[in-house]
Amino acid sequence: MTTLMEVAQRAGVTPATVSNVLRQRGKVGAATRERVLEAVAALDYRPHLTARALAEGSTPTLALMVSSIANPFYPEFALAAERAARRSGRFLIVCNTNEDPVMLRAYLDQIAGTLSEGMLVMNAKVDFEVLRKTQARGTPVVLCLWERPETPPGIPCIAVDFAAAGALAAHHLLELGHRRIGAILAGGLDGVQAPRYEGFCATLKLENVAHPDSEVRFTTDSVQGGYQAAVQLLDEHPDLTAIFATNDLPALGAMHAAADRGLRIPEDISVIGITDIQLARESRPGLSTVAVPTEAAATLAVELLEALIDGKAGGNAPMQIAPVPVLVVRASTGPARRKKRRRQTAERSRGKR
Template identity: 80%
Template structure:
């Protein structure tokens, strides 16, 4: 691999001059700059980012930690975050913890502050103590898609009102005349989807609709998890005319279960999710859902992280992303049109 010294020798300058040209620092004459750039091009020189990070005490990268890259929401968020990072002159490293806290801690110890200037964290199964230790070492940390704007975590974060998202989904089903509505929650009762389910339940209560525990199933946040939960729910309670799922993946699984049970969507069963991932638009029937501001939240998170790194962050540590929006597609219909 070509070295900085080899570039300097070909250009007839010092290694420090080459470094100044590549970093756009110091005063370098036009002719000298041109010779350096021509030498770089001739030799195909590329800076060693790790060496630069160690030498300068900072890195030209940001890290994004997610719990499972297999969940299609995270690549969509990462795409938006990468775009925002690139626009700010940084690269984005995506770290998959595979829902294992030990892997997450290893990433924090090995990457935070060395290969990356700051860390974006999204549902990475990490204790706040681990994140605060990272902050104490001088590395900026921002929580992404925090689900409870009413309960700030005490750390920099971008929050999304998922309680409102659950309420929007419930209101849509109520407006269609549904009264027996099952719920599939893609986490444990006190897990990351709790606020979504709370918003759903609160809206039903306000409408005078009783929602009992027997009408809810807690499962994995996946298509298979939704399939298994919906199969169990619809078998036990065939009178259910609609299903609310706290995420699009279990909602898609619910539609698959309905098909295997001989129930057409939306004629026999309406299904709605939350998030609006690409699969929701491409499923058949297309999935009604509550869209969350993925791109806006990713952009806000990168900007907040950069501000923390630069020392220019002011005001509240928690910023709230734009409100979720109902997206009506073909998977929801009137309860009055249900086939007998």
């Protein structure tokens, strides 16, 4: 492997000059810069990031902790964060905790301050005390997609008004004439997606639309979880004309369950989710959803973390608010059908099984 010293010798400069050229720092003349770059290309030199970190006490790398890389939202967020990091000359490491708090602590202990200058942590099963300990050791931490802007977590974060997202979904269904609406909540009433359901319920209440506890199901944030929850709702409440899910994956599962029962979407039942992942755009029919500002939130998170690293962020625990979620109407939602026709359709679907 070519060393920095060999590049310097070939270019006839000091190792410090080579480093300044590669890091785009200091004042280096155009002719000298060209000579260094020619030497780098000729020797196929690649900087050793670990050695640089040891020498300089820092590394141009950020780390992103996600709870499950199998969830398609996290790769989409990671791509946006990676683009933002590269704009400032940094790299991004993605660490999958697999929803294991022990793995999260291990990553924070081993990577924070060594392989990465700062940590981006997605908002799922987070132990705030562990994050505070990481901060205390001198490594900045930013919590991504905090779902309760009205209650700052005491840790630097990017917040999204997810209660507003739930309200938007409810308004859309109500405007289409739906009054019997089932709900699928990924997690429990104390989970990270609870604000979405709270916004949904608050909107129904304002419009005097009943939503009994029997018409909500709690499940995992997955297509299969949404499928199973929708099966229960459709079997026990055949008069439902719409289903709201707190995330797109369960919403897609609900669409699959409806289709397996011979129900037409949206003629017999409408389905809406929250997030607007790529699968929502590619499903057939396309899934109506409330889009989360993924690109903007990821960019804000990286910029806030870099400001903390550079000592430019004001306040002990700054919170920035991402742009508001936006309703995206596709083919999975339509006007509510009359109860009689809906009941006949449900009876036909049961007769096929």
